[in-house]
Each structure stands twice: as structure tokens, then as C-alpha cells.
Amino acid sequence: MGDADVVLLDFWPSMFGMRVRIALAEKGIGYVYKEQDLLNKTPLLLEMNPIHKKIPVLLHNGKPINESCIIVQYIDETWSDKSSLMPSDPFLRAQARFWADYVDKKVYDASKKTWTLKGEEQEKGKKEFIEILKVLEGQIGEKSYFMGESFGYADIALVTFYSWFYTYETLGNFSIEKECPKLIAWAKRCMQRESVSKTLPDPKKIYDFVVEMRSKFGL
Amino acid sequence: MGDADVVLLDFWPSMFGMRVRIALAEKGIGYVYKEQDLLNKTPLLLEMNPIHKKIPVLLHNGKPINESCIIVQYIDETWSDKSSLMPSDPFLRAQARFWADYVDKKVYDASKKTWTLKGEEQEKGKKEFIEILKVLEGQIGEKSYFMGESFGYADIALVTFYSWFYTYETLGNFSIEKECPKLIAWAKRCMQRESVSKTLPDPKKIYDFVVEMRSKFGL
Numbered sequence: 176m177g178d179a180d181v182v183l184l185d186f187w188p189s190m191f192g193m194r195v196r197i198a199l200a201e202k203g204i205g206y207v208y209k210e211q212d213l214l215n216k217t218p219l220l221l222e223m224n225p226i227h228k229k230i231p232v233l234l235h236n237g238k239p240i241n242e243s244c245i246i247v248q249y250i251d252e253t254w255s256d257k258s259s260l261m262p263s264d265p266f267l268r269a270q271a272r273f274w275a276d277y278v279d280k281k282v283y284d285a286s287k288k289t290w291t292l293k294g295e296e297q298e299k300g301k302k303e304f305i306e307i308l309k310v311l312e313g314q315i316g317e318k319s320y321f322m323g324e325s326f327g328y329a330d331i332a333l334v335t336f337y338s339w340f341y342t343y344e345t346l347g348n349f350s351i352e353k354e355c356p357k358l359i360a361w362a363k364r365c366m367q368r369e370s371v372s373k374t375l376p377d378p379k380k381i382y383d384f385v386v387e388m389r390s391k392f393g394l
Numbered sequence: 395m396g397d398a399d400v401v402l403l404d405f406w407p408s409m410f411g412m413r414v415r416i417a418l419a420e421k422g423i424g425y426v427y428k429e430q431d432l433l434n435k436t437p438l439l440l441e442m443n444p445i446h447k448k449i450p451v452l453l454h455n456g457k458p459i460n461e462s463c464i465i466v467q468y469i470d471e472t473w474s475d476k477s478s479l480m481p482s483d484p485f486l487r488a489q490a491r492f493w494a495d496y497v498d499k500k501v502y503d504a505s506k507k508t509w510t511l512k513g514e515e516q517e518k519g520k521k522e523f524i525e526i527l528k529v530l531e532g533q534i535g536e537k538s539y540f541m542g543e544s545f546g547y548a549d550i551a552l553v554t555f556y557s558w559f560y561t562y563e564t565l566g567n568f569s570i571e572k573e574c575p576k577l578i579a580w581a582k583r584c585m586q587r588e589s590v591s592k593t594l595p596d597p598k599k600i601y602d603f604v605v606e607m608r609s610k611f612g613l
Contacts, residue, residue, distance in 0.1 A: 226496065226529065238485055245491045252484040265471040266457055272464045277445065310445065 181206035182234040184220050186213055188381050190283070191243035192231040193335035193374050198250040200370035201326075202257040244275050247331055260327045267322055274314060274321050275332035281307045282336055289347035290385065301347050305354045312358040319364060326368060330361075334371055337362040341378035342385050400425035401453040403439050405432055407600050409502070410462035411450040412554035412593050417466045419589035420545075421476040463494050466550055479546045486541055493533060493540050494551035500526045501555055508566035509604065520566050524573045531577040538583060545587060549580075553590055556581040560597035561604050 183199070183206050185192035199206055211220055211230050223232045223239035233240045233249065240249045251260040262268050285307050288300025311333060315321055321329035340351050340362075352359040365371045402418070402425050404411035418425055430439055430449050442451045442458035452459045452468070459468045470479040481487050504526050507519025530552060534540055540548035559570050559581075571578045584590045 226492075235485070240485070240488045241492055242495055245488050245495065248491065249484055249488040252487065265468055266454070266459070268471065269459045269464050269468040272467065273445075273460055276461055276464065 180236045182209060183207070184209050184211050184217075184223065184230050184232040184234070186211050186230050187376060188338075188384050189230060190335035190339060191229075193338070194243045194331050195231045195233060195246045195250070196374040197331050197335070197370045198247045198260060200374060201260060201331075201368075202250060202254040204250070204254060244279060244328075244332060247328060251328070260331065262322055262325070262327070271322055271328045274311070274329035278311070278329070278332045278336075282311075282333065286336060286339065286343055289343040289349075290389075297347065301349050304343070305349075305351070308351065308355045308358055312355045312361075315357060315361050320361070326365065330365055334362060334365040335375065337365070338375040338378055338381055342382045345382060346385070399455045401428060402426070403428050403430050403436075403442065403449050403451040403453070405430050405449050406595060407557075407603050408449060409554035409558060410448075412557070413462045413550050414450045414452060414465050414469070415593040416550050416554070416589050417469045417479060419593060420479060420550075420587075421469060421473040423469070423473060463498060463547075463551060466547060470547070479550065481541055481544070481546070490541055490547045493530070493548040497530070497548070497551045497555075501530075501552065505555060505558065505562055508562040508568075509608075516566065520568050523562070524568075524570070527570065527574045527577055531574045531580075534576060534580050539580070545584065549584055553581060553584040554594065556584070557594040557597055557600055561601045564601060565604070 181199070181204055183192070183195060185195070185208060187210060209219075211217060213230070216228060220230065220232065221228055223234060224230075224241045227241060229241075231243055231246060233246045235249075235253070240246050247260065261271060282304075285300065285304040288297065289304050292300050318324075320326050321333075343349075344351055366375070400418070400423055402411070402414060404414070404427060406429060428438075430436060432449070435447060439449065439451065440447055442453060443449075443460045446460060448460075450462055450465060452465045454468075454472070459465050466479065480490060501523075504519065504523040507516065508523050511519050537543075539545045540552075562568075563570055585594070
């Protein structure tokens with residue numbers, strides 16, 4: 176199924192790829208999904224993202240768009256007749272961009288420390304990760320979503336990490352819900368949307384993937 | 395001079411702050427400039443950017459916008475009746491965002507290695523920095539600006555570093571122009587715009603500032 180003019184180069188456990196899949200689902204856009212082997216990159220991927228050589232890449236009418244947050248904005252601006260992922264007010268748009276940018280700058284690097292490090296370094300990593308999540312939780316506060324009542328850009332940037340929480344918690348031996356109950360409530364609220372629940376893989380499948388990768392590469 | 399409803403918290407040698415100053419100049423917006431002491435941060439700065447505690451901060455009608463690239467987009471979208479800093483086509487807009495993002499991810503960290511490291515590490519840093527500049531030069535190619543004939547968002551993201559080139563070259567003992575002549579030609583083209591030439595400080599003033607900072611902090 177899918178329009179041949181929209182193609183996604185992606186890798187199933189990628190929280191960055193998932194962002195694009197959620198945005199496409201929110202807009203109801205059919206597309207061809209091309210799973211990529213990141214250990215053996217295809218000539219297509221290297222040609223379509225020569226600078227970073229990373230997934231996700233969105234090909235629209237053969238033209239590549241790179242970097243997940245930029246792709247999500249592209250999708251929102253190109254299929255602008257469907258419900259918007261961005262607030263219409265420039266100040267609120269700047270805020271949505273600020274929080275997506277905060278996620279990009281902070282969450283991934285800190286999340287990795289919860290399961291790639293050991294001992295004291297891992298404890299420090301877990302503490303850092305929780306502190307970052309608490310900042311995000313504080314921003315959501317009593318609202319339904321980052322920007323209020325509408326699910327959008329900043330929610331998409333963060334919610335894909337939720338599918339990895341089970342892995343972080345199991346390998347890091349800690350509970351995110353205990354520390355950030357409102358963040359988990361927000362994530363569950365996002366999961367009530369089909370665009371999110373149908374995109375995010377089974378957390379146990381991600382855990383199995385990570386355990387296999389750890390033993391394969393000795394992480 | 396300036397409209398009291400637009401206030402910029404900034405620090406004169408900051409390439410990030412300069413981006414905002416160029417965007418405001420391009421749009422012809424008057425503003426109150428408030429120089430910040432980064433070693434002794436004001437309660438205003440801490441209140442207006444509690445997350446990153448960094449300049450630049452744009453205050454518009456008392457509301458803060460943070461992160462230089464987000465501020466430039468905010469300025470472009472808020473004063474949209476003036477000449478646009480972004481292409482109107484979503485694909486070209488994604489490209490402009492891609493290159494500004496590339497600058498943000500790569501240039502600053504690599505540039506610091508040219509003057510904060512010594513010996514072999516410094517040589518490696520210089521090589522890395524030049525490789526990044528060559529990627530950017532390759533993208534500009536034979537065009538006047540990043541996106542063609544119009545000066546805009548991606549140009550603003552990069553050109554502010556030009557005021558630091560003299561410092562990198564002098565302290566790193568290398569020539570950027572020898573390696574990237576087209577990039578320097580592009581920078582000089584940008585400097586023909588009053589918004590850029592009136593914003594970028596004298597490179598020798600930046601050099602003196604850096605030398606003083608190095609001796610003060612033993613970098």
C-alpha cells in the first residue's frame with residue numbers, strides 16, 4: 176500500500192524514523208517503506224543522505240529530505256490541508272520548536288547512558304536522564320500535550336522514545352514512572368492515538384533487539 | 395534607539411547572538427540591546443532562559459524566545475511582511491533548515507578545536523574544521539548564497555562565524571581562504587549586505603577578546 180511518490184528509508188527500532196512514521200500517519204499519507212540495513216548501507220541511502228548517511232530519509236517525488244525533525248516540518252508544510260502539527264501562532268511555534276530541539280539535544284545521548292554504561296557511570300547517566308525527563312514533564316504539566324490540547328510536533332519528537340523506556344528500565348534497573356508519573360500519563364495519552372500506537376514497536380521487541388546488539392558488539 | 399517591545403539579551407562576540415542581530419537588521423526592526431555578563435548572569439537572563447541559561451534571548455512584548463535558529467525563524471514568521479529569510483517552497487525550506495542544522499551540529503565544536511587544543515590534537519581539529527567548511531563550500535558551489543540568489547536563513551546561520559576566522563587562523567596558524575576560496579568569496583558577498591557588515595564585529599577585536607580570555611582562564 177502507498178503512493179509511489181512517497182518513500183521512507185528507515186530502520187524499525189529508530190526513534191527518529193518513528194517520528195516520520197507518526198507524522199505521515201497523522202496526515203494519512205500512504206508511502207512505500209524501505210527497511211535499511213545500517214551495517215550494510217544501500218547505495219540508495221548513501222546517495223539520498225550523502226552528508227550524514229543516516230536514516231530516516233523521506234523521498235518525495237524522488238527528492239530526499241533528511242533529519243527527522245526537518246522531515247516532520249516538511250510533511251506538515253507540504254500536506255498543510257490536513258490537521259496541522261504546528262501551532263499557527265509564531266510564538267507557540269517557537270515554543271514547539273524549542274522543546275523538540277531540547278529533546279534532540281538532550282534525550283538520546285542521556286538515554287544511551289542508562290544501558291551502555293556500568294556501575295557509577297551508569298548511575299550518573301540514569302540520574303542525568305531522569306533530570307532531563309523531569310524538565311520535559313514539568314513543561315507538559317497539567318496540559319494534555321506539550322502545546323496544550325493539540326498533539327503535535329514536540330509530542331512527536333519525544334513520544335517515540337517511550338517505546339524504548341522498557342529497555343532503559345530493564346537494563347538500567349530503575350523505574351521512569353516512579354520518577355515521572357505525569358510524563359508516563361502523557362505518553363499513554365499519546366498512545367491512544369492510532370498514529371502513535373500503530374507506529375511504536377512492541378517495547379519487548381526493542382529490548383530483544385538491544386540485548387542481541389549488546390552481545391553482538393560487546394556494548 | 396528601538397521599539398521597547400523588542401529586547402535582545404546578547405553578548406557581543408557571540409556568533410549565535412549575531413544571527414539574531416542580522417535577522418532583526420534584515421527586517422528593519424528596532425530593538426533595545428542589553429549586553430549580558432556571562433560570568434555573572436542577570437536575574438533577567440536566568441528568568442527568560444531558565445532551561446539553557448544562555449544568550450541570545452529575544453524578548454517580544456515581554457515573552458522570551460530562545461535558541462538562535464529558532465529566534466531567526468520566529469523573526470521571519472512574525473515580521474512576515476518584510477522580505478522573507480526562508481524560501482517559500484517547503485522542499486527548499488527543508489534544505490535551508492538542513493544546512494543551518496548542519497552548521498549547528500558541526501561548525502562550533504570543530505572551530506573551538508583550532509584554538510583551544512595544542513600539537514597533534516590541534517592539527518586534527520584544524521583538519522576536521524576544514525573538512526566541514528569544504529562540505530559547506532561545496533553546497534554553496536557557484537551560487538550566490540546557500541539557496542541560490544536570495545540571502546537567507548542558512549547564510550545567517552554560518553556567516554557570523556566569519557568574524558571569528560581571523561582568530562582561528564591566527565591562533566591555529568592556517569589559512570581558511572587557501573583551503574576554501576569559494577567560501578570566503580561567499581562570506582565577502584554576505585559582507586556587502588549592511589545587515590551583516592554592521593553586525594559582525596571587527597575580527598581583531600574578537601581576537602583580542604579570545605587572547606584575553608585564554609590568558610584569564612588558562613585555555
